[in-house]
Amino acid sequence: MLTADVTVHGTTMKRGDSVLLLFGSANRDERVFAHPDVFDIDRKPEHQVAFGRGVHFCLGAALARMEARIALHALLSQLPDWTVDVGAAVRLQSGPIRGYLSLPIIWAPR
Numbered sequence: 001m002l003t004a005d006v007t008v009h010g011t012t013m014k015r016g017d018s019v020l021l022l023f024g025s026a027n028r029d030e031r032v033f034a035h036p037d038v039f040d041i042d043r044k045p046e047h048q049v050a051f052g053r054g055v056h057f058c059l060g061a062a063l064a065r066m067e068a069r070i071a072l073h074a075l076l077s078q079l080p081d082w083t084v085d086v087g088a089a090v091r092l093q094s095g096p097i098r099g100y101l102s103l104p105i106i107w108a109p110r
Contacts, residue, residue: 020095082107 002017009031013019026049028036033043051061058064076082082105090102 022095022098025098079105079107 002013002015002019004015006013027033030036051058051064085104085106088102088104089100092099092101
């Protein structure tokens, strides 16, 4: 609940208003990213906030990035021709968290 009136990006919120912070939406800001709702593996990370910022920066960020790089390389080297089965995908229904409960992929066996 806000303790004072505040204006953010042209929207004024009043003292006493309830506010829900959607951290997941921070990396989907159309003012920062040209196509915020498109997964772009080549997107430059200089403006993303997935691992926090400043004194709140995640200590495990480098390890998480390395683990993801290794896992994705291993997976994609075995499944070069794959696609997401969008029709079978199941979205997570949650306020502050965005993602999928299930995101099946289809690939052509070698």
